[in-house]
Amino acid sequence: MGPLIPQGIIPMGWDFVIALLIGIAFGFVLEASGFSSSRNITGVFYGYNFVVLRVFFTAVVVAMIGLQYFDYFGWIDLNQIYVLPTYLSPMIVGAIIMGVGFILGGFCPGTSYTAIAIGKIDAMVFTGGLFLGIFLFSEFFPFFEQFYYSGNMGNITIGEFFGISNTLFTLIFVVIAVVAFYVTWRIELRVRKNMTQYKF
């Protein structure tokens, strides 16, 4: 029964080998899906290319349903799966800052690594910016340390927050995703009709 490493089924020594292999698979899929191109990525915000939404939502749906079924079949102990803790206000602020960074930079950290791999200078500068940003955050940390730890809600799940089961939320998310796929497909068709060039 999984998860394999926390349960000691795969010894800890394999941890970093597995990390490397998983990273390779992750990076391959990101690049092959077109995430090494910033203009491809930002298309999601201007309606000319919704590849980000398609890949992202499909991946969440697959992983979410997968985890639910693995739990149902007794293949995995969901209690041992790490649930990212929620710190309400700092996470709201962080997400808004990242949203602006997304539009300006055209990448997120993972995608910028794959773009560097195929030779994009803008991705190198973006990653340099990441380094500088995290450095600045660390240096000025004492000024907002209290805020950083505020709004701690612990490892709260989506279901717990809304008072429903996570299985039900998974179903709701699938419906939202399918509707989003259809609507964005229609939008994309209309936007592209008015575009004179599409070559990234």
Next chain:
Amino acid sequence: MNQEIDIQDRPKYINPYFGGVLLGLVLLLTFYITGRGLGASGAVKSAVVTTVDQVAPEHAGQNTYMKNFISDDHSPMYNWLVFESFGIFIGGLLSGALFGRIKKLRIEKSPKITNKTRLFAAGIGGILFGIGSQFGRGCSSGAALSGTASSSFGGLLVMLLMFGTGYVVAYFFRKLWI
């Protein structure tokens, strides 16, 4: 007519739904093996902490944020996300080589802006993403993707607000892209 030529020239990417299924399976496998999801910004954080720790170890040890990631028995680079992120780079290299997208160093941008503008925006974008990912407890991979997939409320929150903010401010920066 031009449009037809351009469409033929478009880089060959895999079908996005197929890509999404593959990414979802990679993520599911990661949860199954390690009990945690994927990540990306954590590797840069390790690099920052390592650098400061090498250049000014006392300063790093006194910093209330960085000291959380410094341990006596191993370097901050000895970290799961560092190995995984190195893998992301190799994976990108493999896919780029397979589909013929590895070319000489270049800058991708809208024809309406200069290289300088693009690089300036990329740098600022990176800085903001770096700061935001610390407050957000992860970036698009660690918080939005893996967080939401593991039913974390914070993950869902970061995903919705990050993309939502993108839509709100997209209009003001449209010249960068279209």
